Amino acid sequence: MNNTAEVPEGDVILRLENIHMAFGKVQALNGVDLEVRKGEIHSIIGPNGAGKTVMMNCINGLYRPQKGNIYFKGQNINGLSPHKRAELGIGRTFQKLELYGGMTVLDNIRMGSHIHLKSGILSGSIYVGKTKKEEIEEREFIEEEIIDLLEIESIRDQVAHMLPYGLQKRVELGRALALRPEVILLDEPMAGLNLEEVEDMARFILDINEEERWKVTCVLVEHDMGVVMDISHRVLVLDFGNMITDGLPGDVSKNPQVVKAYLGEEDLYITRR
Amino acid sequence: MGEGEIQITEDLTIPQLFYRQCKRYGSGKVAMREKEFGIWRPFTWQDYLDNVKYLCLGMVSLGLKRGDKVAMIGDNRPEGVWAEMATMCAGAIPVWLFQDCMMDEVKYIVNHSDSRFFVGETQEEVDKALSIMPDCRKLEYVIWDDPKGMRRYHQEFLMSIKKVQELGRELDGKEPDLFEKLINEGHSEDICLLFYTSGTTALPKGALLTHYNMLSMGQNLMAVDPCYDTDDFVSYLPFAWIGEQMMSISCGLQVGYTLNFPEEPETSQHNIREIGPHVMFAAPRLYEGLTRQVQVKYLDSTWIKRKAYEVATKIGYYVADLKFERKPIPWYWKALNYFAYVIMQKKLKDHLGMSRLRHAYTGGAAMGPDHFRFFHALGVNLKQIYGQTEIAGISVVHRDGDIKFDTVGTAIPETEVKITEDGEIISKSPSVFQGYYKMEEETEKTLKDGWLYSGDTGFIDDDGHLVVFDRTKDVMILNDSRPFAPQYLESRLKFSPYVQDAWVIGDRLPYVTAVMCIDYSVVGKWADGHKINYTSYPELSQDPKIYDLIQKQIEEANKGLPAPARIKKFVNLFKAFDADDDELTRTSKLRRGFMAERYKDIVEALYKDSDTVHLDMTITYEDGRIQPIKTDLRIQEIGI
Numbered sequence: 073m074n075n076t077a078e079v080p081e082g083d084v085i086l087r088l089e090n091i092h093m094a095f096g097k098v099q100a101l102n103g104v105d106l107e108v109r110k111g112e113i114h115s116i117i118g119p120n121g122a123g124k125t126v127m128m129n130c131i132n133g134l135y136r137p138q139k140g141n142i143y144f145k146g147q148n149i150n151g152l153s154p155h156k157r158a159e160l161g162i163g164r165t166f167q168k169l170e171l172y173g174g175m176t177v178l179d180n181i182r183m184g185s186h187i188h189l190k191s192g193i194l195s196g197s198i199y200v201g202k203t204k205k206e207e208i209e210e211r212e213f214i215e216e217e218i219i220d221l222l223e224i225e226s227i228r229d230q231v232a233h234m235l236p237y238g239l240q241k242r243v244e245l246g247r248a249l250a251l252r253p254e255v256i257l258l259d260e261p262m263a264g265l266n267l268e269e270v271e272d273m274a275r276f277i278l279d280i281n282e283e284e285r286w287k288v289t290c291v292l293v294e295h296d297m298g299v300v301m302d303i304s305h306r307v308l309v310l311d312f313g314n315m316i317t318d319g320l321p322g323d324v325s326k327n328p329q330v331v332k333a334y335l336g337e338e339d340l341y342i343t344r345r
Numbered sequence: 346m347g348e349g350e351i352q353i354t355e356d357l358t359i360p361q362l363f364y365r366q367c368k369r370y371g372s373g374k375v376a377m378r379e380k381e382f383g384i385w386r387p388f389t390w391q392d393y394l395d396n397v398k399y400l401c402l403g404m405v406s407l408g409l410k411r412g413d414k415v416a417m418i419g420d421n422r423p424e425g426v427w428a429e430m431a432t433m434c435a436g437a438i439p440v441w442l443f444q445d446c447m448m449d450e451v452k453y454i455v456n457h458s459d460s461r462f463f464v465g466e467t468q469e470e471v472d473k474a475l476s477i478m479p480d481c482r483k484l485e486y487v488i489w490d491d492p493k494g495m496r497r498y499h500q501e502f503l504m505s506i507k508k509v510q511e512l513g514r515e516l517d518g519k520e521p522d523l524f525e526k527l528i529n530e531g532h533s534e535d536i537c538l539l540f541y542t543s544g545t546t547a548l549p550k551g552a553l554l555t556h557y558n559m560l561s562m563g564q565n566l567m568a569v570d571p572c573y574d575t576d577d578f579v580s581y582l583p584f585a586w587i588g589e590q591m592m593s594i595s596c597g598l599q600v601g602y603t604l605n606f607p608e609e610p611e612t613s614q615h616n617i618r619e620i621g622p623h624v625m626f627a628a629p630r631l632y633e634g635l636t637r638q639v640q641v642k643y644l645d646s647t648w649i650k651r652k653a654y655e656v657a658t659k660i661g662y663y664v665a666d667l668k669f670e671r672k673p674i675p676w677y678w679k680a681l682n683y684f685a686y687v688i689m690q691k692k693l694k695d696h697l698g699m700s701r702l703r704h705a706y707t708g709g710a711a712m713g714p715d716h717f718r719f720f721h722a723l724g725v726n727l728k729q730i731y732g733q734t735e736i737a738g739i740s741v742v743h744r745d746g747d748i749k750f751d752t753v754g755t756a757i758p759e760t761e762v763k764i765t766e767d768g769e770i771i772s773k774s775p776s777v778f779q780g781y782y783k784m785e786e787e788t789e790k791t792l793k794d795g796w797l798y799s800g801d802t803g804f805i806d807d808d809g810h811l812v813v814f815d816r817t818k819d820v821m822i823l824n825d826s827r828p829f830a831p832q833y834l835e836s837r838l839k840f841s842p843y844v845q846d847a848w849v850i851g852d853r854l855p856y857v858t859a860v861m862c863i864d865y866s867v868v869g870k871w872a873d874g875h876k877i878n879y880t881s882y883p884e885l886s887q888d889p890k891i892y893d894l895i896q897k898q899i900e901e902a903n904k905g906l907p908a909p910a911r912i913k914k915f916v917n918l919f920k921a922f923d924a925d926d927d928e929l930t931r932t933s934k935l936r937r938g939f940m941a942e943r944y945k946d947i948v949e950a951l952y953k954d955s956d957t958v959h960l961d962m963t964i965t966y967e968d969g970r971i972q973p974i975k976t977d978l979r980i981q982e983i984g985i
Contacts, residue, residue, distance in 0.1 A: 215382040226611035228383070275494070282496060
């Protein structure tokens with residue numbers, strides 16, 4: 073499977089302009105630009121400490137960059153808090169799992185969609201009218217779209233922290249999808265997974281990106297080069313906060329600077345396949 | 346069966362019966378349910394009829410003709426039954442494949458059966474079909490029902506069930522009487538199923554079964570244990586197993602009970618509990634799994650629950666043994682048994698989904714007396730069934746109140762069972778098959794003068810019960826020249842929750858030995874409790890403490906056996922037996938001949954004076970990848 077043949081030429085949905093982010097004297101991002109088009113899988117790669125997760129945190133609002141602008145669907149979202157950005161349609165998963173460990177899988181996923189529940193305290197407490205209607209619609213959405221897609225029927229009632237790591241990763245993706253995002257930020261979804269789980273996860277990412285029902289634009293941070301090169305439409309390479317290149321996977325992997333900074337040096341990042 | 350009862354006659358085909366039942370129940374009764382998206386969704390008999398009708402006509406408009414073969418693969422689901430029934434309605438012949446069949450097996454069966462159509466469930470099955478297409482010239486169309494992952498497939502010969510049904514609707518518009526005409530053209534002596542047997546020895550053989558074979562078998566079983574149209578049945582074992590065909594198609598259709606399909610194979614145990622079926626039929630492996638599950642939960646539970654379990658099982662075993670000996674049960678034991686029911690059996694049966702169960706059948710392989718007693722002590726009416734694909738599934742079954750756990754019961758109506766001079770079991774009934782497809786030599790060996798030669802050895806005991814000794818070729822001779830069935834010992838070993846599988850060796854050898862497969866989850870849990878570190882199955886299996894644990898289980902199984910039959914040495918294998926490595930058949934029977942060849946080194950070492958054996962071999966993963974493996978296994982001796 074190689075996605076390079078059909079790069080979506082949609083409108084730019086997410087734009088980062090000249091982002092600078094420093095922690096004390098450490099310059100984590102040094103004037104990085106990124107343009108994510110609607111419908112694509114745009115990967116961000118780079119060695120450890122390159123600033124990939126910092127970039128994710130800037131996009132979803134956990135960090136405020138010192139300089140630069142972030143636009144989502146043409147709107148400047150610099151000043152918006154993370155939950156406001158989530159409401160606009162930016163979902164994310166975390167490199168280190170951030171599930172509600174003591175809750176069931178189903179409750180974790182429902183949590184992702186609570187942002188869309190509009191009924192008030194009164195009707196919520198007696199479960200009539202709007203609340204009831206909303207909950208039924210929500211149930212159908214979660215069961216039919218998310219649980220079925222991620223094939224987690226058999227664990228829907230299990231407590232999240234009791235599950236194997238690979239399944240917890242899936243639940244994280246499920247919760248992010250429940251937000252009904254237009255752009256999803258995936259921070260190392262394959263990290264710590266075995267080969268079979270990596271293949272499953274890659275398939276789920278392609279499904280949410282391509283399936284008519286979802287058509288979610290993905291920003292992917294990932295170390296597994298095999299997966300990145302296989303499923304991405306475009307790849308941005310970072311090295312110590314500096315942007316090396318941004319382009320098609322085929323061109324990126326041939327770029328001498330990339331090979332020197334990243335690919336050629338460390339065996340660790342070579343794919344498991 | 347009551348009002349509107351349907352007589353099985355020699356003029357009735359399965360589609361004709363299907364059509365009548367659909368007309369009889371219409372949209373007033375649920376024919377099947379499937380759990381989907383977390384909810385049980387019903388299909389009435391009218392829905393069943395519509396789906397089958399348009400699928401059948403759709404396939405006909407694609408060129409399906411009477412006598413053509415249609416290969417089918419996939420999990421148990423309504424679409425699977427519709428496809429099978431639609432194929433039969435068109436006068437064509439369904440050929441079921443196991444879901445986990447490797448590519449070579451799929452290719453062999455599709456080619457050997459001359460299949461023109463292939464009905465799969467989802468992308469996985471479609472991929473299988475696509476990869477064999479170049480080698481299977483007769484295959485023309487591939488039909489699927491689950492659109493997941495199918496968005497990039499645009500080949501013309503690929504079609505969704507919905508699309509085929511649309512074609513069927515068009516054809517129905519042009520020729521409204523065609524469907525009924527097709528059904529009426531069928532004859533009960535026509536072949537309705539081509540059924541490939543799993544074969545413990547050679548390539549699969551395709552047994553040809555007629556409508557009358559299937560229906561008469563169902564009728565005769567129902568005469569022994571009647572079912573009712575208000576019953577529920579959970580269909581979750583492979584359709585490629587004759588036992589499932591027998592329950593879902595031949596019995597299900599006659600009686601009109603509701604078929605229930607689990608959400609996913611992994612959720613079936615949970616779904617069974619939700620449904621609470623009235624009747625179930627499964628291979629011993631499933632009951633063994635349930636027993637193990639109960640034993641493990643027992644080990645995990647609190648003191649008071651353990652005590653309740655112990656008291657209740659003691660009572661249960663006592664009462665069950667009285668029943669087995671056909672002695673009257675005194676009133677105080679009945680009272681105690683009710684007490685056992687209240688404090689434990691009721692709850693446990695509910696957890697196992699057995700609360701409403703009237704009859705539970707086991708068949709397909711030998712089941713040990715320990716497991717058998719275990720279920721009767723719980724108050725579950727578990728019965729042995731004996732039969733084979735070649736006799737449409739079943740010929741012998743236990744009767745209520747006449748259950749002996751070392752026999753398989755007595756013949757069902759219209760069935761004669763005899764033992765030849767060589768001790769081989771032979772049988773005759775209206776359900777005996779028509780022969781193997783394109784294998785005349787094999788047919789002649791199996792079918793003589795209408796008698797079906799089973800290849801099993803056995804005898805008929807004083808009560809007229811059939812005792813199945815073993816596959817003739819699997820009986821072993823001990824060092825005191827006594828014949829002995831290794832299955833008996835294996836099933837005793839498997840009664841331990843720590844043992845997943847066992848292979849007993851000792852035919853014409855100085856003593857008996859065993860190759861053991863530990864149960865990874867149960868032994869792993871035990872290891873956690875005993876502070877034993879491990880990272881994988883191979884490592885855990887070779888731990889000396891685990892060897893001692895397994896030794897204890899073997900000593901338990903050795904108890905009460907004559908000295909020559911006791912296991913003297915054993916080895917823990919680095920993996921569990923697997924059908925993908927050809928070690929088991931798809932119905933989980935040991936392929937002894939193959940194993941003896943594959944593990945030659947182990948067998949040699951067990952009969953030498955060594956305490957380790959070095960292995961250098963390959964294993965096959967589920968996706969077909971093959972990996973070499975090199976390892977040393979310990980051999981442990983047991984003082985007997």
